[in-house]
Amino acid sequence: MKLTKHLLLFCFLTTLFSTGQNKEISLEEIWDGTFRTERMDALHSMKNGQQYSVLNFDRESGTTTIDVYDYKTLEKVKTLVNSSNIEAITYFTDYTFSNDENQILLATDVESIFRRSSLGKYYIFDTKTNQVTLVAEDKIQEPTFSPDGKKIAYGYNNNLFVKDLNSGKTTQITFDGEKNKIINGITDWVYEEEFGFVRAFEWNADSDKIAFIRFDETNVPEFSMDVYGSELYPTKDTFKYPKAGETNAIVSLHLYNLKNDKASEIKVNKDYNDFYIPRIKWTNNPDVLSAHYLNRHQNELDLWMINAENSSAKLALEERDKAYVDVTDDLTFLKDNSFIWTSEKDGYNHIYHYSNEGELLNQVTKGNWEVTSYYGYDEKNNKIFYQSTENGSINRDVYSVKINGRDKERLTKSEGNNRASFSADFSYFINSFSSASTPPEYTLNDSKSGNLIKSIKDNDQLxxxxxxxxxxxxxxxxxxxxxxxxxxxxxxxxxxxxxxxxxxxxxxxxxxxxxxxxxxxxxxxxxxxxxxxxxxxxxxxxxxxxxxxxxxxxxxxxxxxxxxxxxxxxxxxxxxxxxxxxxxxxxxxxxxxxxxxxxxxxxxxxxxxxxxxxxxxxxxxxxxxxxxxxxxxxxxxxxxxxxxxxxxxxxxxxxxxxxxxxxxxxxxxxxxxxxxxxxxxxxxxxxxxxxxxxxxxxxxxxxxxxxxxxxxxxxxxxxxxxxxxxxxxxxxxxxxxxxxxxx
The missing domain is CATH 3.40.50.1820 (Alpha/Beta hydrolase fold, catalytic domain)
Incomplete structure (x- = not known):
C-alpha cells in the first residue's frame, strides 16, 4: 500500500515537472501554516513494550487527549485522559507517567521563563480512579514523581518542596532560596542555556533521598533589560548573567534524606577551585550517586561515585582534552552498575563500556564517524542501539551492536535523517525519517532487522x-x-x-x-x-x-x-x-x-x-x-x-x-x-x-x-x-x- 502510494506520487511528480509548476511560494504562506508538517507529539513507550501513548490535540474543540496505541496493529487501544472530561483543565500541553504508569502528571497554563525553563500549574491524574489532584496552588517548576510514585518533588521560589500524594502534605526541604541570590534544585541561567537542563535534583531508586545542586549567584553580575510593553512606563527584567571572565555562581552538591528530614552538603576529595557540576545521576544502588565535575576551562571532566550513607566519594573516570570535553547525556548504569559512556577521546564520538569501578571493559563502537545518539541497552539480547553518521556526515542511521562491539547491524534503510524511538522492551522502534526531498514520515520497525512493519504517519499531502x-x-x-x-x-x-x-x-x-x-x-x-x-x-x-x-x-x-x-x-x-x-x-x-x-x-x-x-x-x-x-x-x-x-x-x-x-x-x-x-x-x-x-x-x-x-x-x-x-x-x-x- 505504501509503495503503491509513493509510486503514484512519483508519477504525479513526473507529470507536474513535465507540465511545469505554476504557483510561487509567498512569504505569508511560509508562516501561516500552509506548509505545516504532521508529527507525533510526546510519544511514550508503555512499560509492557507492546503499546505506546501519544499526546493528541484537537484544534476544533481545543481539547487534549492521551491516546494509547498497539505497536503491532497501530490501532488505538484506549484514551487514557481527555481534557474535556476534566472540569479543572481545558487542555494540557505535556504529560509524564509515574514509574508504574498508574498516575499521570499533566502540565497546564505553562509560561516560559527562558529557553528551556517554565512555570506551570500541574495536575495528577489517577488512571484507576480518574481523580484529578492539583499539585500546588502556585505555578511551580519541574515537578517529578518519586520512583515509587508516592511523592512529587518540585521547585518554587528557588526552594525545593516534596508533596506526599497519600496524605496530601507538602514539605519544604530548602529554605534559603532567594531571587538573584540562591537557587536550590533548579539551574541558573547559564547552566540552563549551555548545559541544557533545568531540573537540578534527582530521586534515588528507593525514593528516600533527593540529591540536588545549589547555586549561590550572589556575586554574579546582573544584567537588566528594558521591557517596553504597553503601559506608560517601561519595566526592567533583571537576572544574573555571568559574562566571559566574570564571576560564576558557586555550586555545591547536597543531599536531602526523607527518613530524617535532614539536608547535608556532599564534598568530593579533590580541591576544585572554580568548577561546574553539569550532571548528577543516581546509580541503580540507591545509596550511590554519580556526579560530573568539570573545571572552568572545561578540559578536565571527572566522574565521581558518591556513597550517600557515609558521604565518601571515589573518582571513577577522568576525561582530558587539550581543547574541551563535551558533557555527555549518555551515562547509563546497567544492572551490575557497570556503565555506558560516550566520549570522543579517540578523535570521534563513540560508545564505551566501563566497570562499576571505572575500568574500561570495551570500546563498543570504532571508526572515523560519530555516534550522534545513544538509545539504550537491551539487556535480554545484549544489544546497544544508537544513531550515527557512518553513512556520511550529513546522514543519520540507526544501528544495533552487541555490547562487546560485534554483530553490528544497520537497521534503517533510507538515506537521510533517521531517528528512533524504541519500545520499552526494545522489540520495536518508531522511526522518524526525513530527507531534503522527503518530509517527515513515521514508521513502525522491527528492532532485530529494522524491517518495516507498518506506516504510522506521513506527510504525503504536503x-x-x-x-x-x-x-x-x-x-x-x-x-x-x-x-x-x-x-x-x-x-x-x-x-x-x-x-x-x-x-x-x-x-x-x-x-x-x-x-x-x-x-x-x-x-x-x-x-x-x-x-x-x-x-x-x-x-x-x-x-x-x-x-x-x-x-x-x-x-x-x-x-x-x-x-x-x-x-x-x-x-x-x-x-x-x-x-x-x-x-x-x-x-x-x-x-x-x-x-x-x-x-x-x-x-x-x-x-x-x-x-x-x-x-x-x-x-x-x-x-x-x-x-x-x-x-x-x-x-x-x-x-x-x-x-x-x-x-x-x-x-x-x-x-x-x-x-x-x-x-x-x-x-x-x-x-x-x-x-x-x-x-x-x-x-x-x-x-x-x-x-x-x-x-x-x-x-x-x-x-x-x-x-x-x-x-x-x-x-x-x-x-x-x-x-x-x-x-x-x-x-x-x-x-x-x-x-x-x-x-
Missing part, C-alpha cells in the same frame, strides 16, 4: 501540495576549501539557465559542533530559500571548519580563535563559487543568526572584496559580551586570551565595511544581548559607515510572535532585492567584462 509550487532541488556536494572537503548544499532557480548569471546568497551558522548542511527536511528557512530561488537567486550553505560530525580535530581547530578559520572558509568558498560561470561574483551576499550573525558581519568586513552585502540577526559582536560557560569552553577567559577575543571581533573591523549591511536584534534577547548590536552601531557610526538596522521591541533571541517573523523576513527579502537584485541578463560571454554596480 508533498502533493508542494508539487503545485515552483520548487528546486537541494543539491548536496563538497567544496574543497583551505585543504578540506567541506559539506555544501545549493539551491538553484527552478528555471535555471547555465548560460545566465545569478546573484549568490549564502547562509551559515558555523558554531562549534553545529551542522547546517544536513540531508533532512527543513523548516521555514528552507521555504524562504525556495522563495529566493523563485526570484532568481542561487542559495548556498557551506559547513566550514569548526562545525560538527567530522571528528574532534575538524571541530576543535577553532579553539581560542572563534571567527578566524570559519570566516576564512566562508570568504574562500564565496570566492571559489564566484568563479563559476553561472554566478555573478559582483553580487554575493551572506546572512546568519546568532553565531551566524557574528560570522556574516566578519565575512562582510574581512571579505570586503568578495561580499557585497550581509545580514546579521541577533549577532554576537564581541565574545566579551557573551556568557562564561559557552565562551570560555572555546576561548578560555578574556584575561587569558585577549587577542583571541578582540582580533576576530567584528567591532575591530568595522573600518573595512564597503558593502551593504543590515543589523537586526530583539530588545528582550536574554541570550545574545542587544548590547552587542548597540556596540556595533556605535562603532559603525564612529567609523562613518552607513548601514541599515532594525530593532524588534520586547522580542527575545528567536524574534517571533504575531506577525514578527513575517515582518522580519519581508525586511530581509527587500534588503536582498535592493542590494543584490540586478535586472541585467548576464551571460558567460560577457562575464569578464562585468563591472561592479552598487545595487
Amino acid at each position: 508533498s502533493e501540495k508542494l508539487l503545485d509550487y515552483k520548487t528546486s532541488k537541494k543539491e548536496f556536494s563538497t567544496i574543497h576549501i583551505n585543504g578540506n572537503d567541506l559539506n555544501m548544499w545549493m539551491i538553484k532557480p527552478a528555471n535555471f539557465d547555465e548560460s545566465k548569471q545569478y546573484p549568490l546568497f549564502m547562509y551559515q551558522y558555523s558554531g562549534p559542533g553545529s551542522q547546517s548542511v544536513s540531508n533532512s527536511w527543513g523548516g521555514a528557512n528552507d521555504y524562504w530559500y525556495q522563495y529566493l530561488a523563485q526570484k532568481g537567486y542561487i542559495v548556498v550553505c557551506v559547513d566550514g571548519r569548526g562545525t560538527g560530525y567530522k571528528g574532534a580535530e575538524f571541530k576543535k581547530v577553532t579553539q581560542k580563535e572563534l571567527g578566524k578559520y570559519e570566516v576564512e572558509d566562508q570568504i574562500e568558498a564565496a570566492r571559489k563559487l564566484g568563479k563559476l560561470p553561472y554566478i555573478d561574483e559582483t553580487r554575493i551576499g551572506i546572512w546568519g543568526w546568532s553565531y551566524g550573525g557574528f560570522m556574516s558581519s566578519n565575512a562582510l568586513f574581512k571579505g570586503n572584496d568578495v561580499f557585497k552585502m550581509a545580514i546579521a540577526v541577533a549577532p554576537v559582536t564581541s565574545w566579551r559580551f557573551y556568557d562564561s560557560v559557552y565562551t570560555e569552553r572555546y576561548m578560555t577567559t578574556p584575561q587569558e586570551n585577549p587577542s583571541g577575543y578582540d582580533e576576530n571581533s567584528p567591532l575591530s573591523h568595522v573600518d573595512k565595511l564597503q558593502g551593504d549591511f543590515l543589523l537586526i536584534h530583539g530588545t528582550a534577547d536574554d541570550n545574545v544581548h542587544v548590547q552587542n548590536t548597540m556596540r556595533m552601531v556605535e562603532a559603525l557610526i564612529q567609523a562613518n559607515k552607513q548601514f541599515e538596522w532594525m530593532i524588534y521591541p520586547d522580542k527575545n533571541h528567536g524574534i517571533y510572535g504575531g506577525n514578527t517573523r513575517l515582518h522580519l523576513f519581508t525586511k530581509m527579502s527587500n534588503f536582498i532585492d535592493d542590494t543584490l537584485g540586478d535586472k541585467r541578463d548576464m551571460t558567460k560571454e560577457n562575464k569578464d567584462e562585468k563591472v561592479k554596480i552598487k545595487g
